[in-house]
Amino acid sequence: MMAGSEILEEILPEGMAHDHSTILRKVRGELPTDELLCDLADLFKLFGDTTRMKILFALLESEMCVCAIADLLGMTQSAISHQLRILKDANLVGNRREGKTIYYFLADDHVHTILAQGFDHLIEEHQESEEQQHEKDL
């Protein structure tokens, strides 16, 4: 038993104390490529800003021109324009020109689905914390 663990230590690479090789092999095989994981993180990053979140929710209701969004959020036209560019580069929104004004709209349904999913998580989490509060009350 003691002798066994001594042998184990010799086999393991230095600096690593206990054995995760089995799990590591399994997980390594299932993990997506680095590139895909980065792309995925980059996608979620877009939803990880309050301003962009507000813009997306607004566009969920109706297409809007830049200054309308700026007015709605009480922010600079420039700030909104910068964020719209980021959203457009990621193909989350599109735009069309009508005279001087440019209208932005959601590019596809995925935005709606992703937002809804996040919503669900928040709501369930909120309900859980309410339940915990309830348990404390008893």
Add this chain to the structure above:
Amino acid sequence: MMAGSEILEEILPEGMAHDHSTILRKVRGELPTDELLCDLADLFKLFGDTTRMKILFALLESEMCVCAIADLLGMTQSAISHQLRILKDANLVGNRREGKTIYYFLADDHVHTILAQGFDHLIEEHQESEEQQHEKDL
């Protein structure tokens, strides 16, 4: 016609040139509260980092101890520990102790659903760009 637009300009608040009041009223009514939108952005922010994304995908396969994750990602134990704390504070992961080692696991199914949704978007987008490439080829 000209007189009409002059009257319009008088009615509109200064600095705002064309009329979005109708759309603004509609959208303002449907927009969630600032607090909810911030919470939602904060949630997505968690998925918006490559390291955390990798950790979550790893835990999707199996619960893991901190040093196994560190080894898997080729990163410092400290870095992983910091990120795990963030994920735990947000209730996305939980942990259990077994002797000296602490195992982390996904807290609920929402993580899986949210990640899958993001995945779908990426894949569809990728397919679209392939189709566009195809069109160019013809």
Add this chain to the structure above:
DNA sequence: TTATCATATGAACAGTAATTCATATGATTG
């Protein structure tokens, strides 16, 4: 063409967030 409106953009600045380093905690073993 000139003036104006709507939007875009680059540079600068400020706030945020991830990693590293050193160290602390907490559990186990001898």
Add this chain to the structure above:
DNA sequence: CAATCATATGAATTACTGTTCATATGATAA
């Protein structure tokens, strides 16, 4: 108890990101 292992944490550093400011572009109307 001392030593070691696994993990956590605080401070410092570095990199990134969002907003602002000034200005540019592009379209329309006079």
